[in-house]
Amino acid sequence: MSPPPLILGSMRFGEWGARLAPAEVARLLAAALELGIDTLDLADIYGGHTTTALIGAALAHDPGLRPRLHLIAKLGIVLPTSPGNPRGVQHYDLSPAHLAPAFEQTLRDLGSDSVGTLMLHRFDPRLAPAALADWVTKERGRGRLQAFGVSNFPAPALTLVHAHLPVAAHQIELSAAASAALEDGSHAASRALGAEVQAWSPLDGGALLADEARGPALDALAAEAGLDRASLLLRWVASLPGTRVVLGSTRPERLAAAVRAVERPLPADLWYAVWQVARGRPVP
Ligand SMILES: NC(=O)c1ccc[n+]([C@@H]2O[C@H](COP(=O)([O-])OP(=O)(O)OC[C@H]3O[C@@H](n4cnc5c(N)ncnc54)[C@H](OP(=O)(O)O)[C@@H]3O)[C@@H](O)[C@H]2O)c1
Known part of the structure; x- marks a missing residue:
């Protein structure tokens, strides 16, 4: 059976x-692996540069987990509070x-x-693709990464990088409510290059579940499909070809429902x- x-x-x-x-992170990862979810998305900035170490502690707590996991490490955003950012300006550096050093x-x-x-977490207009490709190729040669991907890249920027370095995955914001990527060409451009689309915030960060205005209409459509609202919204994203859903739940008990969804x-x-209700207007 193929993984979810x-x-x-x-x-x-x-x-x-x-x-x-x-220990709780370790339990969550073990529950995910049990269900066939073997990929974990990380970024150096999460938790204000503390979450990667938390995951490291979870992997040390249960050493059986690490060999079974494919880790995605996103780099390139510098927060106002990031170390080595004396001016305190949020910026990107690829x-x-x-x-x-971030790696x-x-x-x-x-x-x-x-x-x-x-x-790469966000597109930096100052990006020098040839220098980037040299560095990534060296790191791959050292066995320190298997694949290369980007996130939140406009379609032309994707093409710019791909000309120097094959892009295996493109992580973009994508839910029924936040669906600009379907209309601005970045979802289609990823597919055209053979890059897997990874849809972040598929539930709009949970906002679509708390939304009182659109809730009743979404619930009625969910009932038609025999699903709850969260499952309907996850199925909506997963219905797109070439797309994997990046789920943000921290609760093991929610993972099985997501797999069914x-x-x-x-x-x-x-x-x-569903799209019409979530975005508030019909397609033209
Ligand atoms: N590349 C980027 O720029 C970028 C940006 C943002 C996020 N991301 C990635 O995308 C991941 C997902 O983003 P997200 O957390 O905003 O996504 P999300 O899946 O849209 O939202 C997750 C939130 O919904 C809540 N939730 C409530 N009911 C739920 C249910 N039935 N099933 C699942 N979740 C439910 C979760 O709470 P509980 O924890 O209580 O379940 C959690 O707070 C992030 O963890 C990150 O790895 C990437």
């Missing part, structure tokens, strides 16, 4: 959310001078000597009905 098209996201594991203890720190925090996918696509008319 799901990735577990870690943004809310630590200080930016549930404040799980390492130069090897920034990425190399070392990620590996140290994880207690690991490699990751599955190294991913993404088992099959929605019929076309229901898919468009």
Whole structure:
């Protein structure tokens, strides 16, 4: 049986959310693996640069987990509070001078000597693709990463990088409510290059579940499909070809429902009905 098209996201594991203890993170990862979800999404900035170390502690707590996991490590955002940012300006830096030490720190925090996918977190217009490609190719040659990906890249920027370095995955914001990527070409451009689309915040960060205005209409459509609202919204995203859903739940008990939700696509008319309600207007 093929694995479910799901990735577990870690943004809310630590200080930016549930404040799980390492043993609780280990339990969540074990539950995900049991269900066939073997990919974990990370970024150096999560939890204000604390969540990667939390995951490292979880992997140390249960050493059986690490060999079974494909880790996605995103780098390239510098927060106002990030170390080595004296001016305190939020910015992006995709130069090897920034990425190399950030990658070392990620590996140290994880207690690991490699990751599955190294991913650029946001597009930096100053990007020098040839220098980037040299650095990534060297790191791949050292066995420290298997694949390369990007996140939140406009379609032309994707093409710019791909000309120097094959892009295996593109992580973009994508839910029935936040669906700009379907209309601005970045979802289609990823597919055209053969890059897997990874849809972040598939529930709009939980906002679509708390929404009172659109809730009754979404619930009625969910009932038609025999689903609850969260499952309907996850199935909506997973109905898109070439797309894996990056789920942000921190609760093991929610993972099995997510796996069932993404088992099959929605019929076309229901898919468009959900989109119309969530975005607040019909397609032209
Ligand atoms: N590349 C990027 O720029 C970028 C940006 C943002 C996020 N991401 C990645 O995408 C991941 C997901 O983002 P997200 O957390 O905003 O996504 P999400 O899946 O849209 O939202 C997750 C939130 O919904 C809540 N929730 C309530 N009911 C739920 C249910 N039935 N099933 C699942 N969740 C439910 C979760 O709470 P509980 O924990 O209580 O279940 C959690 O707070 C992040 O962890 C991160 O890895 C990437």
